[in-house]
Amino acid sequence: MIKRRYLLCSSVVLFLLLTACQADGSTAKRLDAKNVKHSYGEQLQVTQNRDILYQFITKKLTGSYGVYTNLLETDQTSEAATGHEVLSESAGLLMRYYALTGQKERFDEQWQLVKQTFDLSTGFSYRYSPKLQKKFTLNASVDDLRIIRALAEASLMFHTDGYKAELEAYGKRFYQNNIANDQLYDFYDETYKMRNTFITLCYIDTLSLKLLEVPKANKSNLESNMLKIAKEGYLSDEFPFYQTRYDYKTRAYQSENINTVESLLTILNLAEVGQQKDASIQFVKEQVKAGTLVGQYSVEGKPLNDVRSTAIYAMAAILGSIIGDKELYETSIQRMNEFQILDQQSPIYGGFGDTQVQQAYSFDNLMALLALAN
The missing domain is CATH 1.50.10.10 (Glycosyltransferase)
Incomplete structure (x- = not known):
């Protein structure tokens, strides 16, 4: 079990990273110290969920190479x-x-x-x-x-x-x-x-780009270019998710359908530098509360399936931690934990997966682990 005194929530790390990045004159919005939160996972006492999940990942879902x-x-x-x-x-x-x-x-x-x-x-x-x-x-x-x-x-x-x-x-x-x-x-x-020839918008991790040791002028241009592409991929206030990719040759956005995991990651990346849309946060909160945040939508916002995946609610929880919204975090964790396998006789005990076919995916389980530590 992880000792409480070692825990450092992601918002504290974000604060420190952004503060460090300020030294190079970057344009990132600095997080104010009053917005730094304690670990919501600790406050909500979900450490038991995290501990059995960690045991599943390391004992059952891990081999010699990872x-x-x-x-x-x-x-x-x-x-x-x-x-x-x-x-x-x-x-x-x-x-x-x-x-x-x-x-x-x-x-x-x-x-x-x-x-x-x-x-x-x-x-x-x-x-x-x-x-x-x-x-x-x-x-x-x-x-x-x-x-x-x-x-x-x-x-x-x-x-x-x-x-x-x-x-x-x-x-x-x-x-x-x-x-x-x-x-x-x-x-x-x-x-x-x-x-x-393109960039998938959820790959635009602006905060991590700030960590690169490159010439200041190049770095500034890179951050500015990529933040602009991410922000202008916003679909609409009616459906406040993001386009899938931007093609550099055609200078156009491309989306067949909108995968929720990808758009949530884009929103997370923007939130880390204070550039999230209020409409996006509100939409996510409403859908999480109703239990209707599904895996895929049309570009117009029509749900295309009824898949409610572990990773989706884990990412919504992490978003709540980043922006200091405890209600969003708590509701998302509650939704996510509905999927955790608590049958001690199951090979997937502690994890997230399909017990009928014995499938459990790394991304779902690792995103859940991160969410429970936020």
């Missing part, structure tokens, strides 16, 4: 990651959890595993298949930025400069490969030495 993409194994030959393949996404989420909860030894173990499993010369591989012994030779900028953020959070939490050299080195590498003409791209492919 957290499984899914508890249910496959032959690992699909186009998308499946089964006991591991993702740098999962590794970065776990690194952030260990940093935010003050677990230095476990953070260091996870960081070493990340470097052994995912490190390429140009970034962190987004995916590794143990069965095929295959490290995919492209990264995902959102995942690399999450790892970079975790190093910064660890440096603040553990009061050490030990991670700063690595933070600088990996930040420079990221800047060289995933950024061009002061624009962020989804991925860099090491094999073909190429980027894609």
Whole structure:
């Protein structure tokens, strides 16, 4: 069990990160000290939910190379990651959890595993298949930025400069490969030495971009460009979510349908720098309270399914923590915990998944873990 005295809520870390970023003259909105909250997870006494979830993740959902993409194994030959393949996404989420909860030894173990499993010369591989012994030779900028953020959070939490050299080195590498003409791209492919032509809006992690050690003028232009793209992807006050991607060649936004996880991540990223829309927050609060925040919508805001996933409510809770809205946090956690498996005879006890087919996905479980620690 995590000792209470080690806990540091994400809003405190955000305050410290933003304060540090102010030194370079960035345009980020500084969080006022009065908005720094204590950990809502501690206040609401959900540590038991978190403890059994952590045990499920580390004892059942984890192997030699990291957290499984899914508890249910496959032959690992699909186009998308499946089964006991591991993702740098999962590794970065776990690194952030260990940093935010003050677990230095476990953070260091996870960081070493990340470097052994995912490190390429140009970034962190987004995916590794143990069965095929295959490290995919492209990264995902959102995942690399999450790892970079975790190093910064660890440096603040553990009061050490030990991670700063690595933070600088990996930040420079990221800047060289995933950024061009002061624009962020989804991925860099090491094999073909190429980027894609667009940016997925939920990849625009402005606060993490501020951590990159790059020339001040370039950094300012990059932050300004990407924040503008994210903000102008806003759909409408009637349906206050965000477009899916922005194509640099056509200079146009593109969305087939709106995935809630992606739009929530965009809102989270904007909230971290004080740029969230009030209409977005209100919409999320109303839908969470009613239990009707579903997985996908049309561009006009029509629900396209009735999927109420763990990750959606976890992200809504984290949003509540970021903006200091305890009611949103509490309601979201209550909705999320409705899905937690509490049957001690189940192989998924403590986790979030489908007991009938024995599936449990890394993203759902790790986002829930982060939410319970916020």
